[in-house]
Amino acid sequence: MKHLIIGTAGHVDHGKTALVRALTGIDTDRLKEEKERGISIELGFASLQLPGGRRAGIVDVPGHERFIKNMLAGAGGFDLVLLVIAADEGVMPQTREHLDILQLLQVQKGIVVLTKTDLVEDDWLELVEEEARDFLKGTVLEDAPVLKVSAVTGQGIRDLLEKIDQLAGQTVSRVSSGSPRLPVDRVFTITGFGTVVTGTLVAGVLRVGDSVEIQPQGLVSRVRSLQVHGEKVEVAEAGQRVAVNLAGLELEQVERGSVVAGVKTLTPANRVDIHLLLLDSAARPLKNRTRVRFYLGTSETLGRVVLLDREEMEPGTLAYAQVELEEQLVAAKGDRFVIRSYSPMETIGGGTVIDPLPRRKHKRFRSEVLSALATRERGTPAELVDQFLTAGSGLHIPGEIATGTGLKDEEIVEAASELVKEGRAKMISGDGKTYYVSSVIYQRWSAALAQLLETYHRDFPLREGYPREDLRSRKFQVLNSRVFQMLLLEMEKDGLLRVTPQAVALQGFAAGPSPQQEKLISRIKHELEEFAFLPPSWNGLSRSAGLDEVFAAELLQYMLRTGDLVKIAEELYFLKDVLASARQKVSQSLRDKGEITVAEVRDLLQTSRKFALPLLEYFDREKLTRRVGDKRLPGRALEN
Template structure:
């Protein structure tokens, strides 16, 4: 399916043309049919003779409903520009075309209606020439009469040719469905409708909407229930998890985590304006409308502060409307998380960056490092040369720059604390001013390595006097594995609490309890000694098997219990697991 929007004056027969094409009356409201005036968005669809399905969003033509018109065309890739042969170009036509031009619409079809009332040739020539000066360029034009039916088949054929040339939508993209209607159906609950411009929606999918998680209970497209709908499509979603009273036109159904709502953004006007813009404008994007404060950075770049946040992305096209002057301006979003402008000249420098073509590489270079998910939610791709470390994205060259600082941090730490093998990860994180300890793992490079939560060198070890004392203790334990030296003997050898802690961290000694250290491998030796005992056994039997004192046997038995080697029984005996 493909979707187009109508544009043109209220008297130019837009709705009649849609009805002649589709056989459906797009005006839903009784007042619209009574007055012959489109007030709200209307919808119709048909299968063209060539088999292509097209949905039409019929937007109001009256000047009082320009805001509604903007809500209808914001997500639609192509337009049907309707002008009457007996009226021609009008102020309202000019306003609608200005909107399409500001949106950057490139694909359009011109239809001159009421060809039975006047010669359509002059109007076709005039409007074609005017449209050529816009983003639409030279568009095909067809004359038709909704009353007699003349030219309607030609409109359908031209429409089919136009749709065949539209670029394919990105069905792999996250969903951002701008809601244009929200209502309830008895027995079904809340229903929202909109134009699916990208992605795929399926029954059972979970989204966020107005700050809540919602689930798609049911899905309709072109009036029929479907299991899934792929862009571009008109869809109606029956939702669980929200009440219709909490929704309004302009809300957006979003893939969770894929978009970032913002109230401050930097934009660049598509066409610079002469003179100053008003301090306040109305911003339109998708079906949303929000007031905004405007801070000019130069003739083209602006900073907008929205009255409430919207899920906009870099690359979005906004419409900035001055209701008083009935003027609209197109603006491209360049940054949805802009820097503060505090220093003198900061606004001018920022404008120069934005005007030069702000891109993913420039944005990442300014941020230096950012969460990958957040960067993608802004609308940026991963720039060439960037480095990914866990959940983080680092600017090109930054990982190498930070890694080059690590050895000096480690050396300084060891100089201050020679008994420690290296700085804990938290120390390195602080020294490098990193936002997350997760980043440290990606910055430690050989010969340094991460071990037990510290950054250590491959040849790191204990100071020579401490190593000599530890070697002596290990030699004694090799002859008698469970004869742990007491605190006095250790102190005499030069192994106080700090030195012992360093030896344990280095893996050369095993701490069983305070003041009790044994050699690595003690667990296996103790297990083998106990294996020959009758089960269960007493502490006395274990002590004799180990040939050690009660000072060592008691904490060793409890240590083995804690490690799951043995099980303590209610009668104070133990057994092997």
């Protein structure tokens, strides 16, 4: 294993800190109270040079029952544990509770270290070793080697180092691909540098200069500098103990339990779906909605356990549940957690996070809910992606699917491609990204759009289609404008509809008037043609034609869109052919004389100043004319 985090565990005063000091030469008790009382209260940290050349980080945890929450803050990052049992006392209450925690967190590699061997006789030591082996049966450490040491005389320390080195080579490395995630276990400030956080980088890579997000606070910062084992580095990798100097953050803005992560890679939640084990040693059954202390990573949060298929759990049983949390936290699928009773504070269970971002509260005693959670927990990548897309409400990029399923990007692409081939998903590409949507949702959207457009075309036959942005804001609020446009273009490609710059219509629809409406349009056009350059207002025209206000507005927009009418100014419209005639007359006059005035246009068109002036201003905008003082000269359009 490239990087290794070693943790200690065991009862108070069994020699964990002395053992670390014997291995590393470092005293991890840094607080005055720890020195005075002779026990560890907070997490301690040291680095260890192994015989094979690699360097490991050591997290020394407190053993006193009052500081179990501090032990839990460190245990989540262990790759290998040293379960310490004092030879003069044997297995004690916190030995049992610490082993329960290791079992719940599934710390698979470990060494049982019998300390203080210099204080006991050999026959007693044999009895303690036998007790320890019996104690470990049926646990993750059942096959762990048992070594006898004395931190005082140094006996067995060299053998322990070699055994750690040996097991380190058998330990699976943490994943350095993907987004970084560092649960914070300590926060402090350094004069001249600012806020520093420490923790075990459980995934990804951190680089100096990276932008990061502190969750669940949602604060964005920058990695100013990094240290690993007290030495400055440019890059920190998963599996290393890391100190991160964060730019622009105050000490009180970050706390133990926060997570340093890639920007927008983790989302805080007030509930998580879990698979829960209630320990055999739990004193009583766990009733639905029991208030518990929920430990994940370095965080501690209060919450209530909602049992989904029963009213209470018996000790030693497993159940699907949803935890309703009193404070937000961030998690990832597959994270291990521990729960302790609210009072008295005892470790009673733990398990695995199935869904870190459930979309809703689950209804209890529903077979479909339990089936979905089982798939979520044990399904193939294709099943997980299918489940995520089917339960979704939009188009999703691989990164979003990764957050929701716990899969790697490459697994998602492969699984999604499989779903696309089987017709269970649609792939939509655009804007340099690839999106996926469930075929079920895509077909549902298509059917709903078809029905909506059919109704719209019947009610508004003169319109080119449903205004695109209005359609999105009313029916597809979950999609932003860019993604909605990509969806529409995909449906157009599939022959389901037609997209114009401003509207959406059914593929075979053509906006147009009925025969009766055609007669009205002909009548209005004839009237405008007769009025020529003295056109009446649209309101006057529509009233004389007997049109109601709503239809008059529809007809006006239709005639503007077809080009039969041209808007010259507010409430002033010219018939297309009449405007073309005015253009020709004004153009000819400019060619002949080189300039023209408003009065000359009035006389030329036999109109009034009321119409001549806005008409010339329209020609100015069209670059046919160019105003200079009180005159118009030929514009660029005419010059060309």
